[in-house]
Amino acid sequence: xxxxxxxxxxxxxxxxxxxxxxxxxxxxxxxxxxxxxxxxxxxxxxxxxxxxxxxxxxxxxxxxxxxxxxxxxxxxxxxxxxxxxxxxxxxxxxxxxxxxxxxxxxxxxxxxxxxxxxxxxxxxxxxxxxxxxxxxxxxxxxxxxxxxxxxxxxxxxxxxxxxxxxxxxxxxxxxxxxxxxxxxxxxxxxxxxxxxxxxxxxxxxxxxxxxxxxxxxxxxxxxxxxxxxxx
Amino acid sequence: xxxxxxxxxxxxxxxxxxxxxxxxxxxxxxxxxxxxxxxxxxxxxxxxxxxxxxxxxxxxxxxxxxxxxxxxxxxxxxxxxxxxxxxxxxxxxxxxxxxxxxxxxxxxxxxxxxxxxxxxxxxxxxxxxxxxxxxxxxxxxxxxxxxxxxxxxxxxxxxxxxxxxxxxxxxxxxxxxxxxxxxxxxxxxxxxxxxxxxxxxxxxxxxxxxxxxxxxxxxxxxxxxxxxxxxxxxxxxxxxxxxxxxxxxxxxxxxxxxxxxxxxxxxxxxxxxxxxxxxxxxxxxxxxxxxxxxxxxxxxxxxxxxxxxxxxxxxxxxxx
Numbered sequence: 332x333x334x335x336x337x338x339x340x341x342x343x344x345x346x347x348x349x350x351x352x353x354x355x356x357x358x359x360x361x362x363x364x365x366x367x368x369x370x371x372x373x374x375x376x377x378x379x380x381x382x383x384x385x386x387x388x389x390x391x392x393x394x395x396x397x398x399x400x401x402x403x404x405x406x407x408x409x410x411x412x413x414x415x416x417x418x419x420x421x422x423x424x425x426x427x428x429x430x431x432x433x434x435x436x437x438x439x440x441x442x443x444x445x446x447x448x449x450x451x452x453x454x455x456x457x458x459x460x461x462x463x464x465x466x467x468x469x470x471x472x473x474x475x476x477x478x479x480x481x482x483x484x485x486x487x488x489x490x491x492x493x494x495x496x497x498x499x500x501x502x503x504x505x506x507x508x509x510x511x512x513x514x515x516x517x518x519x520x521x522x523x524x525x526x527x528x529x530x531x532x533x534x535x536x537x538x539x540x541x542x543x544x545x546x547x548x549x550x551x552x553x554x555x556x557x558x559x560x561x562x
Numbered sequence: 563x564x565x566x567x568x569x570x571x572x573x574x575x576x577x578x579x580x581x582x583x584x585x586x587x588x589x590x591x592x593x594x595x596x597x598x599x600x601x602x603x604x605x606x607x608x609x610x611x612x613x614x615x616x617x618x619x620x621x622x623x624x625x626x627x628x629x630x631x632x633x634x635x636x637x638x639x640x641x642x643x644x645x646x647x648x649x650x651x652x653x654x655x656x657x658x659x660x661x662x663x664x665x666x667x668x669x670x671x672x673x674x675x676x677x678x679x680x681x682x683x684x685x686x687x688x689x690x691x692x693x694x695x696x697x698x699x700x701x702x703x704x705x706x707x708x709x710x711x712x713x714x715x716x717x718x719x720x721x722x723x724x725x726x727x728x729x730x731x732x733x734x735x736x737x738x739x740x741x742x743x744x745x746x747x748x749x750x751x752x753x754x755x756x757x758x759x760x761x762x763x764x765x766x767x768x769x770x771x772x773x774x775x776x777x778x779x780x781x782x783x784x785x786x787x788x789x790x791x792x793x794x795x796x797x798x799x800x801x802x803x804x805x806x807x808x809x810x811x812x813x814x815x816x817x818x819x820x821x822x823x824x825x826x827x828x829x830x831x832x833x834x835x836x837x838x839x840x841x842x843x844x845x846x847x848x849x850x851x852x853x854x855x856x857x858x859x860x861x862x863x864x865x866x867x868x869x870x871x872x873x874x875x876x877x878x879x880x881x882x
Contacts, residue, residue: 384652388714391616391648392671393640 355429355510358422359439360484363502365418366447367479369411371471373454376407378467381458381560400553404451411447415440431512439509442541446501449545453497455552459559489521489528497544504537569594569722569753570615574624577610584610586777587624592770597744597754599764601867602774603877608757609651611774612726615755616648629721644672647720651727651757653707654714657700661692661710664699665717672718679717686713690743705736712740722753729763741767761867773871780874789865792823792873795837797865798846801858802830807851814850821846827876830858835865835873 344353380386380403389399419440422428430436454471461467481488482496493499503520507513515535521528570592577585585607592598600608613619615626617639625634629645632638655664662683669679687693690709695702699710712728725744729737737760744767747754758764764771765785773781773788781788802808808830815821815834820842823835836842843862851857872878 384650384654385656387613387618388648388650388654389671390618391643391646392668393643394671395640 351429351510354426356506358418358428359443359506359510360486360502362415362418362422362443363446363484363498363505364479366411366415366443366501367450367475367484367498369407369447369450370454370457370475371468372410373407373451374457374461374467374471375454375464377403377455377458377556378461379464381556382463386560396557400556404448404455404549407451407454408444408448411451412444415443415447419443430509435509435512439505442501442505442508442538445541445545446498449497449501449541449548452545452548452550452552455556456548459552459555493521494530497548500537500540500544504534504541507534507537565591565593567593570598570626570628570755572611572615572624572626575611575614575621575626576623577607577614577619578622583777585614585621588772588774588777588779590772590779590782592753592755595748595751595753596769597748597756597767599768599771600755600757600774601759601761601764601771601871602757603759606759606774607777608759608774609726610777612648612724612755612757616646616724617642645721647715647718647723649712649715649723649725649728651730653704653711655699655707655710658698660698661687661695661702661706661713664710665713668714669717674718682717682719683713686717689746691739705732708732708736709740712743716747719750720752722755723747725754725756727757727759729758729760737763761871765867771867773867773874775871775875781870785867788867788870792835792865792870795822795835795865796839796843797863797869798832798834798836798843799861799863800832800834800851801860802832802856803858804856805830807856808832810852811850815846818846818849823873825873825876827872828878833869833872835869 345351346353346356386399390396419436423430423436430439453474457470457474458467461470478496479485479498481490481492482498482502483489483493484498484502507517507519508515513534515538516533519530519532519534519537521530568591572588572590574587574589575585576583576587588607588611600611602608610619614621614633615628617633621634625632627633627638628642631641633642656667659667662680665683665687666676666679669682670676674682684693690713692706692709692713695706699707702710708728708731712725715723715725728744729740732740741763744754744756756764756767768785770783771785771788772779781791783791800811802811808826811832812824812826815824820838821834821836823833825833827833834846836846868878
């Protein structure tokens with residue numbers, strides 16, 4: 332919905348003296364915004380499984396917490412992957428927004444999916460501290476909305492705070508690889524619009540940050556949730 | 563004293579939540595193929611005990627084995643999970659799935675293939691009167707959801723079924739249907755561990771009952787043994803307007819030497835258990851009550867597990 336709505340607002344506005352429209356730059360941010368929403372849905376989902384007692388019921392079955400988590404994460408991530416794929420399809424196939432080449436587009440998709448899984452990890456962390464799905468929703472929204480804006484994903488935000496916010500790294504790596512056509516060894520930039528200040532690490536470093544955050548946040552999520560639900 | 567016929571052995575089992583002793587050093591055994599009930603009021607420690615036996619909670623002290631497997635070790639927990647079926651007190655079903663899908667989902671957790679899982683689910687849902695419903699469970703009534711909750715605990719035909727308040731919130735007719743199902747599990751060779759605060763339920767289905775209160779087991783035996791222990795037969799419950807009249811009645815009844823047990827409880831209430839018939843009933847009344855004006859209310863009934871609990875604790879099960 333966002334993809335279509337923003338297209339009609341920004342789709343035809345060109346950036347002077349460049350080959351791009353504003354929407355070429357906005358779509359990566361919107362996709363990261365949508366992938367980040369998995370924080371909210373997974374927080375609600377996990378809190379619901381916890382408060383409804385389904386998690387405890389599964390604990391009495393011979394499947395183990397490891398498999399329970401894997402099942403939950405796959406289910407949530409799959410939902411996210413489908414949403415992201417649909418946005419890519421609408422943006423890059425039907426609306427024919429700019430991308431460098433298919434390989435770059437695939438990398439962008441991969442980064443967005445990684446960020447989606449990372450968001451599930453954050454959702455699990457938040458669900459660990461929530462007693463009910465309603466409180467999980469509240470906690471997740473309090474986290475997600477400020478973070479997504481402060482990271483400069485939706486609108487440019489030139490502030491050092493962006494570096495500590497996970498959506499920044501995902502959006503910037505995706506934008507530079509897929510739209511700007513930078514190689515993995517090119518330098519990252521700090522803002523959410525081009526041109527912006529150079530950070531001083533290459534894009535592969537940014538990609539590593541995205542992968543690292545995904546692994547760490549998922550692990551922390553499982554650790555916290557396990558700790559809070561084991562007596 | 564445990565024997566080779568005991569499938570569950572609990573010794574000095576303890577669980578604390580902060581300052582609260584939820585389970586306070588309990589001991590009991592459950593024999594193979596019997597229906598065993600933990601009877602007690604809400605908050606007595608029944609569910610905590612079940613949760614320890616079903617490996618969800620780890621005990622703070624003591625020891626429990628289920629079919630020879632220790633509930634405290636990871637190895638034991640894994641082995642126990644393969645042979646038990648748990649029907650939790652809360653209804654834990656997926657509302658967006660059908661009854662069959664919910665049941666098959668659980669069956670597959672026990673390594674059943676789709677065909678076998680569907681077959682088992684179909685037979686069980688038929689027995690529980692849910693086979694005709696093919697819609698999502700969010701449209702089910704409370705009673706139907708509870709029956710499905712039970713089906714999900716039994717679909718893999720466990721050796722031991724743990725049923726935590728399986729009739730909570732059901733109307734009497736639906737409760738009796740569930741009692742029949744519980745009794746039929748015994749016929750299938752299953753051991754059933756049941757928690758309940760309904761003494762009629764415990765009386766109707768149990769081979770052995772452990773009465774639990776404030777984390778401790780305060781009585782253990784067959785329903786008949788427990789009732790006999792505190793006087794089999796009949797019970798008179800009398801409410802007095804005046805404490806002095808109550809005290810005087812207690813004194814007189816004890817002198818009569820016909821009552822098995824005399825207990826004062828609540829606000830000026832007296833419970834008298836006796837084995838004789840109507841003749842004894844009238845004798846107790848005529849010899850102990852000076853005037854009918856002293857009596858606020860009175861009831862006469864057969865002795866039940868409720869009365870056993872009342873004699874033991876001075877409180878009613880129901881009022882908890």
